[in-house]
Amino acid sequence: MVSIKDIAERAGVSYSTVSKALNDSPLVKEETKRRILEIARSMGYQRNLLARHLVSGRTRLIGFGLVNLGNPIFANLTIQLHRALAALDYRMVIAISPDEIDLLNQMRADGLVIWADLVSRHPHLMEELGRWQAKTLVIGTDEPVPLPHVRFDRRAGIAKAVEYLRSFGHRRIGFIGSSQEIKVRAFLDAVQQAGLTPSLDWLYPAEPTFEGGYRAIRYARPDVPMPTAFIGLNNLITKGALRALLELGYRVPQDVSLIGYDNLPDMQFAEVPITTVGPSLEEVADFAAHRVVDMIDGKPGPDAHVIEPILIPRASVERAPDRDDT
């Protein structure tokens, strides 16, 4: 590979002059600059960012750490974050394990954006991250964590969904998803807030997959009366639930309404375009990119930020049918 020394030799100047010329420094005569640039071009010179980064201490590299690439939401976030970072002239490297995160640190990535599940799944990571020099931003937490983070207010999102359904007259609402206490509580609280009396019968535990959502509805307890509306805790669950509902002969939204969590574009292409609630992934990515870059630049900013969920109305919610027997 041709280096600035090669160019210097060819041009009959010192390599430091070449360096300045390539960086368009005012310390070099215009004519010399032009001549050097021309020679560099003709020799097919490509600057070596490794060397530059070694001396400058900055790599313009940001790691994105996540866990399960199976859920389309991660693919989506990856795209969005890549876009947002590219706009700020940063490159993105993906990591899906603590080992890879470690390597990013050894590569001297300037910053790390880490999906909350990755740290919660590897608890020792949290303290390590705090010690490292790479600026770390955790995104997608439900609860505050001892690192700069972006929180998704899932509580507010669930509340929004419940209220929305309530405004359509629904009084018995099923909740399909994790039986994790915090989420269940958020739902039950929201229901109460909406002036309804929640019942544990309204909970439909499900794995966070299409299968999970499908089975939760398809093989639900037969003794529990069918709610007039459901909230699915993520995109896959919701799609699975929709499939099961249709198979069971329910019309959506005439017989049963449905709201899904996670604002993914392809939710509109389901059998019935699905009304969704959740953070805008574009907003998340934009905020995370700007925030982490600010952290790198030493600019002040909030250590915690909450992304407000938004509700996107589509066709899967309608007025509650009469069979609502409350």
Added chain:
Amino acid sequence: MVSIKDIAERAGVSYSTVSKALNDSPLVKEETKRRILEIARSMGYQRNLLARHLVSGRTRLIGFGLVNLGNPIFANLTIQLHRALAALDYRMVIAISPDEIDLLNQMRADGLVIWADLVSRHPHLMEELGRWQAKTLVIGTDEPVPLPHVRFDRRAGIAKAVEYLRSFGHRRIGFIGSSQEIKVRAFLDAVQQAGLTPSLDWLYPAEPTFEGGYRAIRYARPDVPMPTAFIGLNNLITKGALRALLELGYRVPQDVSLIGYDNLPDMQFAEVPITTVGPSLEEVADFAAHRVVDMIDGKPGPDAHVIEPILIPRASVERAPDRDDT
């Protein structure tokens, strides 16, 4: 950040000794080695890969260049390639524009895996890539290109789909997708090969999106009799077409059979699990990763490789209905 010099000072040895100790060289006494390692650990030493790479000339970085991250197939391939590269101890950096590819080269990425559309969309890229030192592998081409590449034999895939439909008795087959000559010809040839007489009426031009597939069927020419089977040229088109068919009251597969291109896992979650044909993305990623690493290591290998498409039978194909009036 702590460097080997800091460790050397603390340990009272020269920094070259520390370097050797960290690399477990036999030139250092075992006891010294242990002592140095202990000090390094206690000081929270993290090796600097930038510096190492500068001297070694290798970065263990591989760029993945692609175009449209909107189609889930790209997200899928990204995941798969990441997985395959991580297994070989390489990191992956995403690039979606020629500029970003350029930067990868300046970062001295050891190799590049580039999706064919990216080079075909930016023709000047091809010759540049040839000149660069990063080993380049183009994947997903339809035709041979003057660079090492992995070809998807779409011709064979289409032929496989046609044959499969033929074996179920279908005699009028619709082809939904690009009106690009090469693909259309592949289809028409395959039909002829299967002993049928193709007609231009069988072509349903469509943009490569869900909308495209939907509109192609929903607003098809009313004077053309409905084929008994369709082939959709990619995953989105196929899903759109399926939606349209169902909306028009056709039962799939009883009234109309459907095969989609692109073996994406989520095709099984469509309204009707869709039979697909296409390259296995896992195989593509594994081959590409191994091949590009071999190229980096200077190992010999084929400049061109063809991935044979495979057909995954699901529920969307059945025997042709009687209305087949040929």
Added chain:
DNA sequence: CAATCAATTAACAACGTGGTTATTCACGAG
């Protein structure tokens, strides 16, 4: 004509490693 000054360029240290060569040291053989 020497001194001064601005403009230009050259020389060099540094970044943190990995390798190569030189030095030191202890020890045993002659």
Added chain:
DNA sequence: CTCGTGAATAACCACGTTGTTAATTGATTG
């Protein structure tokens, strides 16, 4: 006692840059 000898370590160069400092010009001025 001296001379290898081998083990262990130190010293140094290179990788390709950037930034700082020193040197070299050519012109200007008193």
